[in-house]
Amino acid sequence: MRLSLYVPGDTWVHRLDPMTKLLMTVVGIGLTFLLPSLQGGTLLLVLLLAVLGSAGVLHRAAAVYVGVAIVAGTFLVVQGLVYPGNAVPALTLGPIVFYREGLLVGLRLALRLYNILSATLILVLVTHPSDLVEAVVRRGASPRLGYVIMAVLQVIPTMMATASTIMDAQRSRGLETEGSLWVRLKAFVPVMGPLVTGSLIATEERALALEVRGFSGEGRPTFLKEEVIPPYATAARLVTVAALAAGIAGRWLLGW
Amino acid sequence: MAAEPQGNPWALRFTTLTIVLIPVAVGINYVGKLIAAGLKLPLWLDSIGTVLAGMLAGPWVGALSGAVNNIIFGLTADPISFWYLITSIAIGLVVGYLAFTGWISSFGRVVVLGLIVAGVAAVVSTPINVILWEGQTGNVWGDALYTALVGRGWPIWLASFLDEAVVDLPDKLATVIVSYLIFKALPERLVGLFSGSRSEVESL
Numbered sequence: 174m175r176l177s178l179y180v181p182g183d184t185w186v187h188r189l190d191p192m193t194k195l196l197m198t199v200v201g202i203g204l205t206f207l208l209p210s211l212q213g214g215t216l217l218l219v220l221l222l223a224v225l226g227s228a229g230v231l232h233r234a235a236a237v238y239v240g241v242a243i244v245a246g247t248f249l250v251v252q253g254l255v256y257p258g259n260a261v262p263a264l265t266l267g268p269i270v271f272y273r274e275g276l277l278v279g280l281r282l283a284l285r286l287y288n289i290l291s292a293t294l295i296l297v298l299v300t301h302p303s304d305l306v307e308a309v310v311r312r313g314a315s316p317r318l319g320y321v322i323m324a325v326l327q328v329i330p331t332m333m334a335t336a337s338t339i340m341d342a343q344r345s346r347g348l349e350t351e352g353s354l355w356v357r358l359k360a361f362v363p364v365m366g367p368l369v370t371g372s373l374i375a376t377e378e379r380a381l382a383l384e385v386r387g388f389s390g391e392g393r394p395t396f397l398k399e400e401v402i403p404p405y406a407t408a409a410r411l412v413t414v415a416a417l418a419a420g421i422a423g424r425w426l427l428g429w
Numbered sequence: 430m431a432a433e434p435q436g437n438p439w440a441l442r443f444t445t446l447t448i449v450l451i452p453v454a455v456g457i458n459y460v461g462k463l464i465a466a467g468l469k470l471p472l473w474l475d476s477i478g479t480v481l482a483g484m485l486a487g488p489w490v491g492a493l494s495g496a497v498n499n500i501i502f503g504l505t506a507d508p509i510s511f512w513y514l515i516t517s518i519a520i521g522l523v524v525g526y527l528a529f530t531g532w533i534s535s536f537g538r539v540v541v542l543g544l545i546v547a548g549v550a551a552v553v554s555t556p557i558n559v560i561l562w563e564g565q566t567g568n569v570w571g572d573a574l575y576t577a578l579v580g581r582g583w584p585i586w587l588a589s590f591l592d593e594a595v596v597d598l599p600d601k602l603a604t605v606i607v608s609y610l611i612f613k614a615l616p617e618r619l620v621g622l623f624s625g626s627r628s629e630v631e632s633l
Contacts, residue, residue, distance in 0.1 A: 290508055329456045332460050369611050
């Protein structure tokens, strides 16, 4: 099982260092809130999609976009129906009236959802989690916190395998996992209980193994790999900051 | 019967053992959510690990488990979950503090704890929902209530709070009760190990 949305590749975005991509994501989210208008939001979405497209990950992004389409749809429906500023009817379906103002608010919210998603996906789809963690630890984050994040990515597939073993074992002993809600609810604890106990017992061994390898040592750890920052990373950072500056200027000087 | 957690609730328990507990807690959250979906339960049950970490090792470890949980979930499944990091941190803090001050000593108290956790989760999530989505949550049942209330002229904040609360109440109550049942079944040695009463080890 793959426990990451990361798509391997060798594009200019893939080769960028994680901190530059983190900057792009943060600026993208910042711009989402700086430019609340439909025009500004659309322009931002086009820019973000261009970055995702040049990284060759649009097909994976599309899967995420489809996943939240229902949420975007509820924004349109709910705001179209009951947004407090509603005045001009736009669409009447029998007794149900959708209002123009509310539909526009819903559209802006949907755009905001997709902009926040797209900005985050620049980091998530194109950066391997371990590279991101390493880059952050290199810049002074606690190596123990780094361990925690990396360990989660390793521990979850193991625990999922254990869970399915426990589920099979309990079923073979007669545990009912189908039927009424109460029957299914009661099946939850016999599956989770052994999983939790087993995992907690294993933590003691893991803690001992880490201790004998100097986990609680005081010195800063060194890194196995050299950090590679491509020459155009500085340019990418400058362009990103310039986009933020343009957004701020556009918002306050031109009223975007 | 497992021992109750003891000691100062705000003591920092960041030993190697509790640091190793955090990834496991996040794993329990993740697998719990999957099993709940597999059993077609109408609940998420996706914070059992955070709640257990709080019960075992106090508020700080609980809060950190919550934070790491949403970072991991944001990186691996749903990028929007980064925004609800604060809610997860609050759940870990509240459970950790109340567990160490006697609120998991009986089943009745655990039910109250579940209600408190649901209330805190809804209170913390509401501003996030209002800032991001005009108060909607994206959950169909909650948003249906929101639509009905705002349509009757209720203020957005109150409608948004109830939108979140109607979803959180059954989910967090079930999460805390299930976590408590699992916690009670844990071997006593494990409970003492994480809460820092390591007398057994020291006496060796």
